[in-house]
Amino acid sequence: MALIELKGIARTFQLGDTTVNALADLNLVIDPGEYLAIMGPSGSGKSTLLNLLGLLDRPNAGSYLLEGRDVTTMQPDELAKVRSTRIGFVFQSFHLVPRLTAAENIALPMTLAGIPAAERVKRVAQALLDFGLENRADHRPDQLSGGQRQRVAIARATIMQPALILADEPTGNLDRHTGEEVVRLLEELNERGVTLVVVTHDQALGARARRQLMMEDGRLQSDSTHLPPLQGEGRGGDGLIAPISNPSPSPPPP
Amino acid sequence: MLWADSLQLAVRAITAQRQRSFLTLLGIAVGIAAVILLTSIGEGIHRFVLAEFTQFGTNVISALPGKTKTGGTPSGLPSSARPLTLEDASALERLPYVVAVTPNVRGNAEVEGNGRTRRTLIYGVNANLPKIFRSTVQSGQFLPPDDLGSARAFVVLGSKLKNELFGSENPLGQRLRIGGLHFRVIGVMAPKGQFLGIDLDDTAFVPAARAQELFNREGVDEINIAAEEGVSSAIVAAGIKARLSARHGREDFTIITQEEMLKTLSNILNVLTMAVGALGGISLLVGGVGIVTIMTIAVTERTGEIGLLVALGAPRRTILALFLGEAVALSALGGFFGLLLGFGLAQMIHLFVPALPVHTPLSFVLLAELVAIVIGLAAGVLPARRAAQLDPVEALRTE
Numbered sequence: 001m002a003l004i005e006l007k008g009i010a011r012t013f014q015l016g017d018t019t020v021n022a023l024a025d026l027n028l029v030i031d032p033g034e035y036l037a038i039m040g041p042s043g044s045g046k047s048t049l050l051n052l053l054g055l056l057d058r059p060n061a062g063s064y065l066l067e068g069r070d071v072t073t074m075q076p077d078e079l080a081k082v083r084s085t086r087i088g089f090v091f092q093s094f095h096l097v098p099r100l101t102a103a104e105n106i107a108l109p110m111t112l113a114g115i116p117a118a119e120r121v122k123r124v125a126q127a128l129l130d131f132g133l134e135n136r137a138d139h140r141p142d143q144l145s146g147g148q149r150q151r152v153a154i155a156r157a158t159i160m161q162p163a164l165i166l167a168d169e170p171t172g173n174l175d176r177h178t179g180e181e182v183v184r185l186l187e188e189l190n191e192r193g194v195t196l197v198v199v200t201h202d203q204a205l206g207a208r209a210r211r212q213l214m215m216e217d218g219r220l221q222s223d224s225t226h227l228p229p230l231q232g233e234g235r236g237g238d239g240l241i242a243p244i245s246n247p248s249p250s251p252p253p254p
Numbered sequence: 255m256l257w258a259d260s261l262q263l264a265v266r267a268i269t270a271q272r273q274r275s276f277l278t279l280l281g282i283a284v285g286i287a288a289v290i291l292l293t294s295i296g297e298g299i300h301r302f303v304l305a306e307f308t309q310f311g312t313n314v315i316s317a318l319p320g321k322t323k324t325g326g327t328p329s330g331l332p333s334s335a336r337p338l339t340l341e342d343a344s345a346l347e348r349l350p351y352v353v354a355v356t357p358n359v360r361g362n363a364e365v366e367g368n369g370r371t372r373r374t375l376i377y378g379v380n381a382n383l384p385k386i387f388r389s390t391v392q393s394g395q396f397l398p399p400d401d402l403g404s405a406r407a408f409v410v411l412g413s414k415l416k417n418e419l420f421g422s423e424n425p426l427g428q429r430l431r432i433g434g435l436h437f438r439v440i441g442v443m444a445p446k447g448q449f450l451g452i453d454l455d456d457t458a459f460v461p462a463a464r465a466q467e468l469f470n471r472e473g474v475d476e477i478n479i480a481a482e483e484g485v486s487s488a489i490v491a492a493g494i495k496a497r498l499s500a501r502h503g504r505e506d507f508t509i510i511t512q513e514e515m516l517k518t519l520s521n522i523l524n525v526l527t528m529a530v531g532a533l534g535g536i537s538l539l540v541g542g543v544g545i546v547t548i549m550t551i552a553v554t555e556r557t558g559e560i561g562l563l564v565a566l567g568a569p570r571r572t573i574l575a576l577f578l579g580e581a582v583a584l585s586a587l588g589g590f591f592g593l594l595l596g597f598g599l600a601q602m603i604h605l606f607v608p609a610l611p612v613h614t615p616l617s618f619v620l621l622a623e624l625v626a627i628v629i630g631l632a633a634g635v636l637p638a639r640r641a642a643q644l645d646p647v648e649a650l651r652t653e
Contacts, residue, residue, distance in 0.1 A: 056565060056646045077569045084567020091650070095562045099270035109566045111259045156566075 001068050003195050004030040009062035011048055022048040024218045035190045037206035038199045040215035050199045054087055054166045055079045084113050088157030092169035094149045096141040103137040106155045127155040147178035154185055167198045255572050264579035278548045279588030285538030286592025286622050292534045293618050294600040296527030298611035310387045314512045315491055317477040321506055336506050337473020340402045349493045351485045354382035357474040359465035367419045367430035374415050375457045378465020386480040394426045394441030405461030409437035413445040414455035433468045487511035542629040549581050549637035560641050561649030574642040581634025589626025
């Protein structure tokens, strides 16, 4: 069963008198364990798509099946529950709560989900070890480096053991070297079976994913699957670009 | 989300902005302190006044000549109403539940004795007065239970009057002139102090019949009756009313029970306490506005954080609860400081101005804290609702 199945998704925004089609007639299937990059120029709809995938936004039309369940008809509280247990978010600007320590930030999803303190402490301790933050547990975000902050954010995104991690420009605020580290962390998670969706307009970062979606004006421009050039050995197939089924011309700009 | 965790998050948010939070809760603290202080003074005065009135016993009933339909008290001047008489007084003695009865004839007269003169208040009463008004004799004895009409010319002095006339000499057996009449001193009352500014010890007690003679009075100013303890004043008053009506043929007198008077007085004083409490409440309202302001700012400042909470799977009610909890924690904390402040100030006033009675009942303290919490809830609703209704996509975009 596919993890995500989008059918005929449309999302429009009202800007004054004009209607902007942020997403139009989008069809997409993502299987469990995939590593997917969504790329495209700004305004191409990739952030809107990410928000839709993360259940932060609702489409105006179409259906979205997450693990076989139609999430477009769910009540807000049900959506919150799904977000809490199945989806982890990683943001460009980390979005750590400034007054909480690293450990408390990592524990926040569990706190919100009402998991007892003893269990939280156990899982946070393990996460701190996993992400090399054991000496930073009691530091507040402003006492951490950018790379450490993003590691805290990733630890937080994984603490509820979600099936899907959505990363929005995860390296956008980091230098090349730290960005590399953070991406490697995310890829390790993916290798352990978590589905990873990265939104970026960094070509190099996007090229590392096994599957790339190019977006333009709210439509899928191309959907290509290939193996990353550096890590390709031992896997079948090579840098193969598959044309998408219905390449539609871009609509005139509004 | 667990209760303790919500509370902890709220407290963390408050302590993260120490100065701002302190100033905000100071507004509530000042309001609560004002309410506590003012109601403490009000309640203290309430108790003080009631204690003044109950020092003579709580079961005294008075019958006054003339029918009054309002709660006014007589001026003590002779009126044209048909008087109550000494015989009326003795007729009441045999009523059920009546412990003691004394007629009461009041007047001002010059007292001459031991070569000195003093103008003082003269009470014409009978032997039962100490029993009714809980006064005690210091030396000698009180008026003997003589026949009403032919009571002997004895006088019992109040302690102040005795000191003024006789100093430290023994007045017992001495002769006095009151008005134009001669009296023999047979006793001195124990000091009673002041009652609402009137010196209760600057008095002389003579038999009622002698006082009538002295002041050329036909009737008496009032009849004081002591009822049995534990018997409702209303029942005794009804008996008195029936007896006097039968004797007079109509109801041309007024009965005042102390119980009723105290109740009226207590009500008036309660209104006073509430009124000053409401004045303090105005500053509490201002404190509440401060909380609304600061919470509105907090929601704006933490928009990104609210978006994050939504993304991490917090339902709307959790976000609502977090911000409401923050407002309530602020006001409850402010209320607590206000309680300490108000109570401390009240005690300090009590220390420096002992004459001003101060009393802080526990019920006021609890009520004030409850009010603070309710204000926090009310003040938090608007900002918290705004937080809960934010669009997460928009919220995450703000930095």
